[in-house]
Amino acid sequence: MPDLPQHKPVLAGTAHNVTGPGLRLEALPEGHLLHVLGEIEPAALAAELTKAGFAESSIRQAGFRQWFVAGDEPLAPAGLNALTAALAGKAFVTDQSHGRIRIGVSGHSSRLLLSKGTAVDLDPSVFAEGRSVMTMIGHISVQIARTGDDSFELTVLRSFAESLWEDLRHMAASAEKDSGA
Structure with a gap:
């Protein structure tokens, strides 16, 4: 029997974290990412997620009656079947865990860095914690979710993850210069 391909995290060959004054880029665990489509409200979805063992997962709006359910833990078939x-x-559930990668961007210069790649207004008064949006960073389609005051999570198609990582590293160097660090 031929050797089966082994799973290798897409950002494994890169430095997993890039840190500088006021900024941190982090390759997040390739846990699970589910795409939920249907007429279910977020509160009802959260209740069903808890029952199915996804209590630590976050829900992010991905469009009209669409949500991404993201978490650090690998997907267990029993949990997916229960959900x-x-x-x-x-609602319908599709597993997107194999096709998308999450990248964390945090620190007091995180908004400055992201403003170099997207036109989305990330000011906390407009884009509050828990909010998410589909947008472009350069030529790459990305979902940006605010996970804290100065922290964001970017979700990108797996095949674009390395390109986005490199773009973020270049924008981080530029953001450090602009912030006077």
Whole structure:
């Protein structure tokens, strides 16, 4: 039997973290990412996630009646089956864990860095914690979610992750110069 391909995290060959004064880029664990589509409200979805063992996962709006459910833990087939059964008739669930990568951007210069790549207004008064948006950073489609006052999580298609990582590293160097660090 031929050797089966082994899973290798897409950003494994890069430095996992880039830190500087006021900024941190972090390759987040390739846990799970589920795409939920349907007429279920976020509160009801959160309740079903808890019952199915996804209590630590976050829910991010990904479009009209669409959510991403993201978490650090690898996807267990039993949990996915339980969630799919619980949402039957209300929403559809597709596993996107294999196709998308998450990158953390944090620190007091995080908004400055992201402003170099996107036109989204990331001021906390407009883009509050828990909010998410699909946008472009350069030529790459990305979901940006605010996870804290000065922290964001970027979700990108797996095939664009290395390119986005390099773009973020270059923008980070520029942001450090602009912030006077």
